[in-house]
Amino acid sequence: MKLALIEDDLLLSDTVSDILSAEGFEIFPFFSFDNAETALYEERFDMVVLDVNLPDGNGFDLAKAMRRNAIGTPILFLTSQSSAEAVALGFESGGDDYLKKPFEPAELIARLKNLTRRSFFHTSSSFIPFGKHYLFDPLSQKIMTAEGNVITLHAKELSLLKLFLLKSTEIVTYEEFFEELWGIGNEPGFDALRAHIKNLRKALPHLEIETIRSLGYRLA
Amino acid sequence: MKLALIEDDLLLSDTVSDILSAEGFEIFPFFSFDNAETALYEERFDMVVLDVNLPDGNGFDLAKAMRRNAIGTPILFLTSQSSAEAVALGFESGGDDYLKKPFEPAELIARLKNLTRRSFFHTSSSFIPFGKHYLFDPLSQKIMTAEGNVITLHAKELSLLKLFLLKSTEIVTYEEFFEELWGIGNEPGFDALRAHIKNLRKALPHLEIETIRSLGYRLA
DNA sequence: ATATGAAATTAACATTGACTTAACCCATCT
DNA sequence: AGATGGGTTAAGTCAATGTTAATTTCATAT
Numbered sequence: 408m409k410l411a412l413i414e415d416d417l418l419l420s421d422t423v424s425d426i427l428s429a430e431g432f433e434i435f436p437f438f439s440f441d442n443a444e445t446a447l448y449e450e451r452f453d454m455v456v457l458d459v460n461l462p463d464g465n466g467f468d469l470a471k472a473m474r475r476n477a478i479g480t481p482i483l484f485l486t487s488q489s490s491a492e493a494v495a496l497g498f499e500s501g502g503d504d505y506l507k508k509p510f511e512p513a514e515l516i517a518r519l520k521n522l523t524r525r526s527f528f529h530t531s532s533s534f535i536p537f538g539k540h541y542l543f544d545p546l547s548q549k550i551m552t553a554e555g556n557v558i559t560l561h562a563k564e565l566s567l568l569k570l571f572l573l574k575s576t577e578i579v580t581y582e583e584f585f586e587e588l589w590g591i592g593n594e595p596g597f598d599a600l601r602a603h604i605k606n607l608r609k610a611l612p613h614l615e616i617e618t619i620r621s622l623g624y625r626l627a
Numbered sequence: 628m629k630l631a632l633i634e635d636d637l638l639l640s641d642t643v644s645d646i647l648s649a650e651g652f653e654i655f656p657f658f659s660f661d662n663a664e665t666a667l668y669e670e671r672f673d674m675v676v677l678d679v680n681l682p683d684g685n686g687f688d689l690a691k692a693m694r695r696n697a698i699g700t701p702i703l704f705l706t707s708q709s710s711a712e713a714v715a716l717g718f719e720s721g722g723d724d725y726l727k728k729p730f731e732p733a734e735l736i737a738r739l740k741n742l743t744r745r746s747f748f749h750t751s752s753s754f755i756p757f758g759k760h761y762l763f764d765p766l767s768q769k770i771m772t773a774e775g776n777v778i779t780l781h782a783k784e785l786s787l788l789k790l791f792l793l794k795s796t797e798i799v800t801y802e803e804f805f806e807e808l809w810g811i812g813n814e815p816g817f818d819a820l821r822a823h824i825k826n827l828r829k830a831l832p833h834l835e836i837e838t839i840r841s842l843g844y845r846l847a
Numbered sequence: 848a849t850a851t852g853a854a855a856t857t858a859a860c861a862t863t864g865a866c867t868t869a870a871c872c873c874a875t876c877t
Numbered sequence: 878a879g880a881t882g883g884g885t886t887a888a889g890t891c892a893a894t895g896t897t898a899a900t901t902t903c904a905t906a907t
Contacts, residue, residue: 479756491733498741501754504724505738513711518725521718546797547845561865562840597883599867605884620875621882781854819856825895840865841893 408523411452412436413443413469414485415462423456423485426512427519440464447473452480454519457502459486459493467500474501481522485510537572538626540613550611563588564607571616571626580623628743630674632656633663633689634705635682643676643705646732647739660684667693672700674743676735677722679706679713687720701742705730743793757792758846760833770831783808784827791836791846800843 410432414420417438424434435452437443440461447455447469455473459466470482484497487508497505504518534542534551542551548565550558560568566588570579585594588603604624608616615627630652634640637658644654655672657663660681667675667689675693679686690702704717707728717725724738754771755763762771768785770778780788786808790799805814808823824844828836835847 474754474756491731491737494734495737498737503741511711514714517711517715517718521723548798563866595867596869598869601883602867602885605886608884618883783855815856816858818858821894822856822896825897828895838894 408454409433409435409450409452410454410456410519411443411447411480412456413438413440413461413466414456414458415439415460416458423515426515430516430519432519440469444469444472447478447480454522455480455482456485456515456519457482459484459488459497467496467502470497470500470502483515483518483522485515535572538611538614541611543568543572558610560610561606563603564610567603567607568611571624574625576626578619578623578625583623628674629653629655629670629672630676630739631663631667631672631700632676633658633660633681633686634676634678635659635680636678643735646735650736650739652739660689664689664692667700674739675700675702676705676739677702679704679708679717687716687722690717690720690722693721703735703738703742705735755792758831758834761831763788763792778830780830781826783823784830787823787827788831791844794845796846798839798843798845803843 408431410427412420412423412427412434414423414436415438420436420438424436428434432454435446435450437446440463443461457466457470461469466484466486470484473480473482481503482501483504483506484502485506485508486493486497489507494505503522506515506518534544536542540553544551550560550568552558567584570584570587574583581597581600584600585591588600589595604616608614617625617627619625628651630647632640632643632647632654634643634656635658640656640658644656648654652674655666655670657666660683663681677686677690681689686704686706690704693700693702701723702721704722704725705728706713706717706725709727714725723742726735726738755765757763760773764771770780770788772778787804790804790807794803801817801820804820805811808820809815824836828834837845837847839845
């Protein structure tokens with residue numbers, strides 16, 4: 408997690424560096440507008456912490472310039488300009504968060520973590536782990552593997568999986584499958600269910616679906 | 628822009644309602660945990676402003692419950708709990724921003740607009756990068772490519788794109804398209820939507836619009 | 848009013864892809 | 878061995894979507 412820290416106060420820059428390094432951020436400090444600008448165009452950072460009052464320029468202008476150049480890196484303004492107008496200007500310049508000095512280190516950390524989360528997933532969502540190898544994302548309705556791959560299931564397979572997750576490790580009977588996936592009166596042949604179970608097993612090889620003869624299926 | 632305001636202090640609730648109504652938000656006030664929770668599950672809001680100390684429950688818990696139920700609506704905590712620990716807890720609960728009381732109305736407005744991203748489309752002068760190849764210029768309402776070309780979209784395609792950008796990578800359902808682009812009662816045939824999607828894809832070839840069969844579309 | 852051109856909508860056609868089905872195979876139990 | 882149930886495969890079907898072009902609508906100027 409590479410973080411560009413643009414702050415001309417040497418003492419404060421040092422303090423913030425220490426705090427954030429301890430949290431696992433890799434800090435790249437800059438002390439002037441010009442130095443920061445060239446670096447931002449050349450290198451990719453995951454996050455920018457930006458002071459507004461720089462000796463040779465304005466932080467808002469730097470943010471605007473970045474956005475104009477299609478650099479979408481999240482920006483947190485860290486500044487003593489505490490008026491609501493300054494905050495508004497910060498957001499309008501393309502900033503993603505705004506923290507007033509003086510600040511508590513824990514709050515800076517919390518806000519930075521919030522920004523990384525938003526930029527990575529674009530939206531906060533809770534994932535449901537299952538089968539020791541998989542995560543279910545309710546928002547996108549997709550599966551993520553332990554290796555980081557994303558699996559998109561077909562509608563019927565998805566419904567199958569959801570029913571399994573709902574029932575935990577209980578046996579799910581044939582009747583329950585038909586009722587849940589098709590509804591009474593629309594049941595296809597038994598072959599269809601077998602085919603979907605087969606497809607789900609193929610799509611999620613590490614998921615153990617146990618066969619209960621002449622009754623149903625269940626998760627191991 | 629429907630905003631759920633969950634705040635038990637009647638006076639403050641009224642004040643905030645006035646401030647935000649003047650900014651064009653449609654305010655739905657709730658004064659208790661329970662009332663808010665049932666409403667949030669039944670209705671879709673674009674934004675939630677949430678007090679932490681409610682008479683019959685905790686705002687952090689409400690946020691957690693929402694996220695657990697895959698409700699991704701942006702949440703701004705508005706509270707007198709000003710410790711850094713409380714801020715951190717707010718973000719961990721699934722909050723998207725945190726503003727301490729007492730606050731300046733202009734700052735609340737600025738932060739809310741930042742959360743919606745819609746504000747960018749109307750008021751801000753900053754460019755919005757999207758799809759790795761494009762920049763959206765809210766002022767001219769035009770697209771700029773990485774190569775420096777300018778693309779002018781038709782009105783309907785523009786609205787489509789804005790809706791996509793607003794929803795980030797969430798699925799946008801057919802109903803949402805119709806509601807947002809035409810309004811209830813003025814919906815054209817389904818063919819129209821398909822045609823516009825097709826035109827947008829043609830106009831922005833590098834933008835990956837994923838089709839979710841018999842549900843809607845979403846950005847990759 | 849009328850004509851014009853651009854954009855939105857509709858209609859028709861082509862293509863895709865998910866679901867179902869049927870046939871076949873293998874394992875297990877009596 | 879025969880019967881039964883489940884796994885596997887592949888082909889068929891139909892609805893959903895992509896695509897193109899014609900038609901309608903709308904805004905604007907004449």
